[in-house]
Amino acid sequence: MSLEHVVDDIKDEARARAEEIRADAEEEAEAIIAEAEADAEAIKDERAAEVESQIDQEREQALSSANLKAKQQRLEARRDVLADVREEVEVALVELSGDRRESLTEALIANAATEFDDDATVTVYGRGDDQELIEGILTDYDGFSFGGERDCLGGVIVESDTSRVRVNNTFDSVLDTVWDENLKELSEHLFEQ
Structure with a gap:
């Protein structure tokens, strides 16, 4: 090769x-x-x-x-x-006016009066526009007197220095209670789905 x-x-x-x-x-x-x-x-x-x-x-x-x-x-x-x-x-x-306001105010004063002794000196406060109405109702209660104006929708605040008791029976406090207790029902009624 x-x-x-x-x-x-x-x-x-x-x-x-x-x-x-x-x-x-x-x-x-x-x-x-x-x-x-x-x-x-x-x-x-x-x-x-x-x-x-x-x-x-x-x-x-x-x-x-x-x-x-x-x-x-x-x-x-x-x-x-x-x-x-x-x-x-x-x-x-x-x-609210007239007989309806008067009857509600009377009921609130009567309810508050049960919290005080019969011989207590009691001062009642209320809305300025209701002074005459409150003073008229208080003529039926011994030892009760109008103490002046409070900023409220109506009703009364009743207190006594001697017994140190204070009852808030204003329309405001009643409305707060009713509102809180019925808010759920009111909401359901207003906002039905």
């Missing part, structure tokens, strides 16, 4: 080996590319799921926040309505 022939054989062998290395490299590159594409697709799907989850979470938070705000606005509107009703009742009590 000639040297040329040996060189050709080495070249052919080198070419075959180079072709084999290139084929292996191409096969390995294709595998790496396929794996990278699969990883990229998995990452893309994962990110899309995360984004969808975040969108759902933000949507849920926005909806929850809107529901809470609407509920707060409804409660505030209800409080406003109840405050308006309370104010209308107070105005009606202030404007």
